Amino acid sequence: MADTSGALREPAQRVSTRAPLVWAAGAVVQGLVLAAVGVAAAIFDWFTVPWWAWVLYVVAVAVYTVVMPVYRYRVHRWETTETAVYTQRGWLSRERRIAPMSRVQTVDHDQSVIDRIFGLASVTVTTASAAGPVKIEGLDQPVALKLVEDLTRRTEAEAGDAT
Structure with missing residues (x-):
């Protein structure tokens, strides 16, 4: 039976199980940078920082x-359909976004150095x-590479000017 309550469901796909390792590595780097400042x-x-601090x-x-x-990892999800890209992200605050294919202007793939080490990548969908x-x-x-290919194909097939 279809949900008719109007509630927005979570996207179906999870990110990679290795993503938390990248996020943890980023947290360690941030912690070390701040410690270096101290x-x-x-x-x-x-200024003097007491030992207990x-x-x-x-x-x-x-x-x-x-x-x-x-x-x-529990919060981050994504999904694509023939008509939209749907994401959910955050940890202290939560953001859900839906980008209709008719509004997609570019689809980008990128990898940081840490992403490459862990075999991960990001996909950015620029919209109007x-x-x-x-x-x-x-x-x-x-x-990520397959997603870029699929979204590019769907965007090219979409009528309109993405505005």
Whole structure:
């Protein structure tokens, strides 16, 4: 039986199971950069950081590195149909976007250095929308390439000028 409540369902596809590893690696890098700033401040005597603040910081970064990727993986989803691209992302806040094929202007594939190491990629769908592009992060590289190919084919077949 079809859902007639008007509720927006979650997209069907999950991102790669390796995506949380990339997000955790990013969290570690962010934590190290901020720690380096704290160390530089101590070396140059800009301000003093008490030992307990360092312990609290390490615990906070560790918790963030473990919790954030797991939760993001549970939330991040995507789906394409013949008529639209549908995404859900976030972790503290949640964003759901639907981009009709008739509004798609470009479809881009990109990989960061860390993405390449883990065999992942992102697909960005630029639309004629003030909300900006729709981005699907954390896809397996072959899935991302096939998605770009499929979306490009569907966009070319769509009548209209994507505005």
